[in-house]
Amino acid sequence: RTEDIDVDIDSIPLDDAETFKLFGDGQTFGVFQFESSGMRELLRKARPERLEDLIALNALYRPGPLKSGMVDDFISRKQGKTKIKYELPQLEPILSETYGVIAYQEQVMRIAQALAGFTLGQADVLRKAMGKKDPKVMATQRDRFMAGAEQQSIAPTKASKIFELIEYFAGYGFNKSHSTAYALLAYQTAYLKANYPWHFAAALLTIEAQNTDKLAVYLNESRDRGIPVLPPDINESALTFSVEHGKGVRFGLTAIKGLGEGAVKAIIAARTELGGQIPSLHALCEIIDLRIANK
Numbered sequence: 539r540t541e542d543i544d545v546d547i548d549s550i551p552l553d554d555a556e557t558f559k560l561f562g563d564g565q566t567f568g569v570f571q572f573e574s575s576g577m578r579e580l581l582r583k584a585r586p587e588r589l590e591d592l593i594a595l596n597a598l599y600r601p602g603p604l605k606s607g608m609v610d611d612f613i614s615r616k617q618g619k620t621k622i623k624y625e626l627p628q629l630e631p632i633l634s635e636t637y638g639v640i641a642y643q644e645q646v647m648r649i650a651q652a653l654a655g656f657t658l659g660q661a662d663v664l665r666k667a668m669g670k671k672d673p674k675v676m677a678t679q680r681d682r683f684m685a686g687a688e689q690q691s692i693a694p695t696k697a698s699k700i701f702e703l704i705e706y707f708a709g710y711g712f713n714k715s716h717s718t719a720y721a722l723l724a725y726q727t728a729y730l731k732a733n734y735p736w737h738f739a740a741a742l743l744t745i746e747a748q749n750t751d752k753l754a755v756y757l758n759e760s761r762d763r764g765i766p767v768l769p770p771d772i773n774e775s776a777l778t779f780s781v782e783h784g785k786g787v788r789f790g791l792t793a794i795k796g797l798g799e800g801a802v803k804a805i806i807a808a809r810t811e812l813g814g815q816i817p818s819l820h821a822l823c824e825i826i827d828l829r830i831a832n833k
Contacts, residue, residue, distance in 0.1 A: 654686030
């Protein structure tokens with residue numbers, strides 16, 4: 539309506555520099571799953587550069603990984619401060635996307651498949667056992683893993699170390715498919731915010747128009763990002779926040795405390811009848827009185 543642009547959200551590039559800059563700067567108010575103060579601080583530390591980083595951060599931002607130091611380790615490896623090492627070459631294609639950190643349940647399953655010859659069904663049993671931490675079941679799974687690793691010519695000491703490693707990380711592992719769906723939606727949201735900031739701000743402010751606390755936060759962020767926020771105007775404002783081409787985001791009339799939607803609709807209808815401009819309070823009252831009389 540304002541820019542003559544039709545955005546196909548399913549066809550946007552997944553490597554947009556402006557979008558990742560927004561994530562790296564922690565400017566993610568209104569971005570799904572990445573809005574909390576803790577997550578914004580994490581984004582500023584991690585500086586994500588690809589969708590896989592967002593997937594990992596979404597999976598790791600939970601009490602367990604945060605307290606265990608996994609998140610700090612992930613960031614340190616990503617930034618090259620800690621050298622990424624793999625106990626065996628077979629682990630690199632499985633763990634390279636998370637810089638050698640086991641972040642996902644699916645990675646645990648793939649490791650069991652690659653190193654111990656587990657079927658994916660057997661690997662899923664291992665995943666469940668690790669999540670429940672049942673000692674008897676875990677003992678059985680360890681024996682099966684060690685036997686399978688021996689058949690793959692992996693030294694017992696190395697196999698034991700790897701099993702202990704995945705057992706430790708499995709307690710914190712998250713479902714990657716779940717995290718991927720969330721991260722993609724977050725990226726799409728951030729893409730709109732980064733590339734169409736005025737329109738995104740108008741939509742976000744409209745959604746939170748009745749939440750005074752959030753509205754104040756989003757208005758302040760809009761101004762901080764250089765988005766002109768225009769005051770309410772009886773001749774310019776719409777029902778909700780809207781974009782005025784070349785001017786900025788116009789305050790929506792329904793966001794004014796105490797001004798109900800019915801009253802706003804009556805004002806806009808009167809404005810339309812008067813040719814788009816309400817010249818005076820008297821003219822507004824006159825046209826509304828006339829409409830009431832006709833009813």
